[in-house]
Amino acid sequence: MLLVIDIGNTNITMGIYDKENLIGNYRLNTKAKRTSDEYGMALLTFMTVHNVIKEFIEDVIISSVVPKVMHSFNNGIRKYLDKEPIIIGPGIRTGISIQTDSPRSLGADRIVDAAGAYYTYGGPVLIIDFGTATTYDFIAADTTFQYGVIAPGIEISAQALWTQAAKLQEIEIKKPTSILAKNTVTSMQAGLVYGYVGQSEYIIRKFKEALKVDMKVIATGGLGRIICNETSMIDIYDPDLTFKGLKIIYEKYKGLEH
Template sequence: MLLTIDVGNTNITMGIFDEDTLVGNFRLTTKTPRTSDEYGICLSTLLAKYNIDSEQIEDVIISSVVPKVMYSLNSCIIKYLNRTPIIIGPGVKTGIQVNSDNPREVGADRIVNVAAAYHTYHQPCLIIDFGTATTFDYVSEKGVFEYTVISPGIEISAQALWNQTAKLPEIEIKKPNQILSKNTINGMQSGIVFGYIGQVEYIVKQMLKELGRKDVKVIATGGLGKIIYSETDLIDDFIPDLAFRGMKIIYERNKKAVV
């Protein structure tokens, strides 16, 4: 079995593959400081939930954008699973060429998403990741990561609204039945959700216009992506486990290179 770990700014998500099947996934909060033993206890407990023995985990691959947690997490993998993880970064074969002004600025999380989309569809793709930030990343039919747009995530936008206003409450982010609202909570939900749908649609349309292409596969991923995906015709697919798939693809490419 392969353990894939995606360390994001808000959550650490883990996915377990048995061959090509994702048999379990779970998440931890990134912002909670943990020792290697605390990570190990969490990991052992979560593996037990799926009746998986630690010895069944043959390899581990990690994508991380939070360097400060990596020492404890890496130590946990070595101590509790007796494995040295592959950490996605320079020197790891991804099958993706990054054509940007500074390739080292591109986070591992975006590389795994782009790799998953490109190696799955084998055509130009626009990947929208609804995470702490929302990223719009374009990869060409030749596997070249060429363009990106980055905007505040939907949760960040919502938090700014109620944190910077004295009388607006913290609310659940969900789409109301209609945009016309007669109370504060529904009004905020309308502004947040419908406003974000409009933002996403405009960015997608403008990117496709500037690219001058109509054959681009638009893919959404990330926790709140399902809210936006269901409300627009401009997104072709919603793949919640895209990062796990990308890490598995990258793992297999590097395993073959070693063999």
């Protein structure tokens, strides 16, 4: 079995692969400060819920964009699972050739999503990750990561509304029944959801106009489903794309053909 972990700015998500089957997922808040023991116990709890004992885990692979948690997290894995985690970074074969101006500045999560989308759905492909930030990344047919756009995430935009405007309250992010909003809550929901649909469609359209190639559009990320349900310009919403990418990179790292 393979334990796959994605450490993002907002959440830490974990999954277990039993061969080709993904067994559940587990989510922790990244911003809480935890010790190696707390991380280790969280891992064991996740595994226990799915009837997995630590001896079943062959390897652990991690994608992280939050360096400050890595020392405690890695030590938790070593102490409680007796494994040395594989960390996505320089020297790890990913199957994606990065052709940007500063390849080393590209987040591990975006590389993992690129591998997951390309080797699952083919290329050229445009990947939209609705995470803490919303990223739009283009992978060409020859596996090269060529272009990317970064925008504020949906939750960041929502938090800006209720923290910067004194009379606006915290709301649930969901699609209102109509664009014709009649109160403050539904007005904010309409602005967030329909505004993000408009942003997504415009950026997709501009990519297609600029590159003049037929590309698949794959979306992922926690709030992505809300947006994907409102547009025909996104072909597939895959909530497990990052887990798939981690597994693909692991297989390449181990010399297994995917």
